[in-house]
Amino acid sequence: MAGVQVAVRSADPLTLAGLSGQLAAQPRIEVAGRHTAATAVLVVGADRFTPDLVAQLREAAAEFGTPVVLVADGVTEAELLTAVECRVVAVLPRAAATGGRLAHAVLAAADGGGVLGPDLVGGLLKHLDRIQRDLLAPRGLTASGLTAREIHVLRLMADGLDTAEIAVELSYSERMIKNVIHGLTRRLNLRNRSHAVAYALRAGVI
Template sequence: MDRVRVAVQAADPITLAGLTSCLTSRPELVIEPNHAEADVIVFVADRVNTQVLADLRQSAQEVSVPRVLVTNELNPADVLSVVESRVVAVLPRTAATGTRLINSVVAAANGGGMMPPDLLGELLKKIDYLRREVLTPRGLNSSGLTTREVDVLRLMADGMDTAEIAQKLCYSERTVKNVIYGVTGRLNLRNRPHAVAFAMRAGVI
């Protein structure tokens, strides 16, 4: 079995030493001092405040690996922000036993996550709000594509060229080109095949 490389980020050396000792008690885990080489990062903070949120965002931009957050205090209103910073597991410090910490790290390494029920409920509410109040009014689905973009991409996937798509949807060719240009630019897609592949992976065509 491949060993999971774990980096630990803590404000004080005592906490850092304790976590390191705990994590290395399992043979499948190894401490990785270089965060850029880690499979999972354990991030410890007494409370999640504005500075901690900024640190998490910065860390996620530098190293795109899952994070386990151990904290005494996390405002439910900030749960979406920490999830956007690649946090997949949250452990209250009072409940962060060695077994729970190790299980959270292993789950994170395997693409899973763990979160207290109250925070999970808050996260689901925020996602539902975004879907209803942000995506739907703008005509976007969860993939970030509009209905018109999906229609154009579906016909592209069927092998139609610009003129054929325009005729099928009763658009001008310029409109079709603008739709394609808009979706590739907004989603940083390289070309038409890349846009079709994106839509297929998103499950919208």
């Protein structure tokens, strides 16, 4: 069984050699010589979260879209948000980057998951709460990008009701229901009603 192909990057030769050596010793991981389209996970080592590191992460994200395991110290809540934009899905402090923990983070990233410390998870959740409270809620939106009215309509659509039946159920006019459906499909670039219901299902709101 082929292992997960990993590329390792670091501006520091010692860090690069250390991370590469630890990963190469793991049975389910193959360390590639360079980052290519076949790379499943990119591991990046750095002392701190610097502008140069952000530029490197953005370049890798734009070129390959590979999930990133970041090994760095002192990543703050604000820096984590920037890192997430660059496809970072796991963050390990340098002292915690043992072979076993690196392997766990890499395998989780390859499987679509992530690894964050409790402090970073807590900070991220607080930030999401502020976004919901200060930006989305005043506009009647939820984290899914849907309003409460749109969610009600989508739930009834998922139950098989047509426009007229939804209008009766919610005590709206048929024109209002059509406008709601048109508005959400246009705003979220959804192709049709089935696509809208699928979007809501994936978002976990129905």
